Amino acid sequence: MSTAQPVPFLKGHGTENDFVIVPDPDGALALDAAAVRRLCDRRAGVGGDGLLRVVRSAAHPEARETAGDAEWFMDYRNADGSIAEMCGNGVRVFARYLHRAGLVPPGDLVVATRAGLRRVHLAKDAPTGAFGALAAGPVTVGMGRAALPEGDVTVTVGDRSRPARHVGMGNPHAVVFVDDLAHAGRLLDPPLVTPATAYPDGVNVEFVVDRGPRHVALRVHERGSGETRSCGTGACAVMVAAARRDGADPAADGAPVTYTVDVPGGRLVITERPDGEIEMTGPAVIVAEGVLDPAWLAG
Numbered sequence: 532m533s534t535a536q537p538v539p540f541l542k543g544h545g546t547e548n549d550f551v552i553v554p555d556p557d558g559a560l561a562l563d564a565a566a567v568r569r570l571c572d573r574r575a576g577v578g579g580d581g582l583l584r585v586v587r588s589a590a591h592p593e594a595r596e597t598a599g600d601a602e603w604f605m606d607y608r609n610a611d612g613s614i615a616e617m618c619g620n621g622v623r624v625f626a627r628y629l630h631r632a633g634l635v636p637p638g639d640l641v642v643a644t645r646a647g648l649r650r651v652h653l654a655k656d657a658p659t660g661a662f663g664a665l666a667a668g669p670v671t672v673g674m675g676r677a678a679l680p681e682g683d684v685t686v687t688v689g690d691r692s693r694p695a696r697h698v699g700m701g702n703p704h705a706v707v708f709v710d711d712l713a714h715a716g717r718l719l720d721p722p723l724v725t726p727a728t729a730y731p732d733g734v735n736v737e738f739v740v741d742r743g744p745r746h747v748a749l750r751v752h753e754r755g756s757g758e759t760r761s762c763g764t765g766a767c768a769v770m771v772a773a774a775r776r777d778g779a780d781p782a783a784d785g786a787p788v789t790y791t792v793d794v795p796g797g798r799l800v801i802t803e804r805p806d807g808e809i810e811m812t813g814p815a816v817i818v819a820e821g822v823l824d825p826a827w828l829a830g
């Protein structure tokens with residue numbers, strides 16, 4: 532990327548899935564994969580599981596057509612610089628940033644993502660922070676509908692192979708039910724997922740245990756980021772896979788179903804409605820802001 536000016540940034544997280552936030556309203560920054568990797572580097576950079584570039588939809592070629600419905604586009608990148616369609620924790624943090632920056636009022640807003648439009652609700656009566664903006668409090672996101680492609684998928688970690696459920700949440704997921712989250716091992720390397728043709732663009736893998744009635748816990752290995760402390764789209768994929776396994780299908784039952792999904796970095800509450808829409812509620816926190824040295828960023 533090239534710029535002579537200091538570049539503002541913020542750091543935030545949602546259930547400890549952490550992000551570098553780069554406001555770029557006019558789409559002026561050419562933020563390439565190398566710059567994203569530098570920013571997300573936990574030792575030599577700011578550090579994050581991913582990066583949220585905040586761009587006006589009208590200023591981004593992938594979002595221009597949706598500018599009438601959503602003023603802002605979430606340009607999400609994984610820590611390795613790759614592009615992803617959607618980030619569930621990220622979109623809550625993105626909305627928190629927009630409000631903190633005075634770009635949207637609390638209440639409802641629509642954010643454009645590569646997976647389509649996402650409706651976000653920022654609670655109006657949440658606690659106020661030092662800058663007079665909503666500092667905390669839950670954020671609810673309409674995450675769209677899950678896709679449940681047919682076909683068997685297998686996930687292998689070490690010498691152990693297990694069946695998995697393929698769930699699409701705008702991005703790809705393989706959900707594996709296990710007896711003990713420790714059995715997933717250290718998850719330093721991406722689990723092997725077969726057949727490879729099921730996921731031509733890679734996959735996020737969630738390992739899930741039961742905690743109680745309609746209450747599960749997960750660990751996740753994210754495509755492009757490694758093991759993270761949370762994944763919002765992954766939690767939604769897990770919720771749907773757990774509901775079907777438990778015999779709950781809101782479209783057939785005519786009643787919503789809600790699961791609590793614990794992640795290493797906190798808790799998400801997820802509801803699937805009879806029309807198939809999935810709503811996720813969880814925290815979104817901005818922890819710092821500053822400026823980047825343009826010379827460092829240029830590499």
Ligand SMILES: N[C@@H](CCC[C@H](N)C(=O)O)C(=O)O
Binds near residue numbers: 609703761764765
């Ligand atoms: N952590 C995110 C998902 C980020 C994208 C993912 N790694 C992918 O490549 O699909 C979330 O909260 O959903």
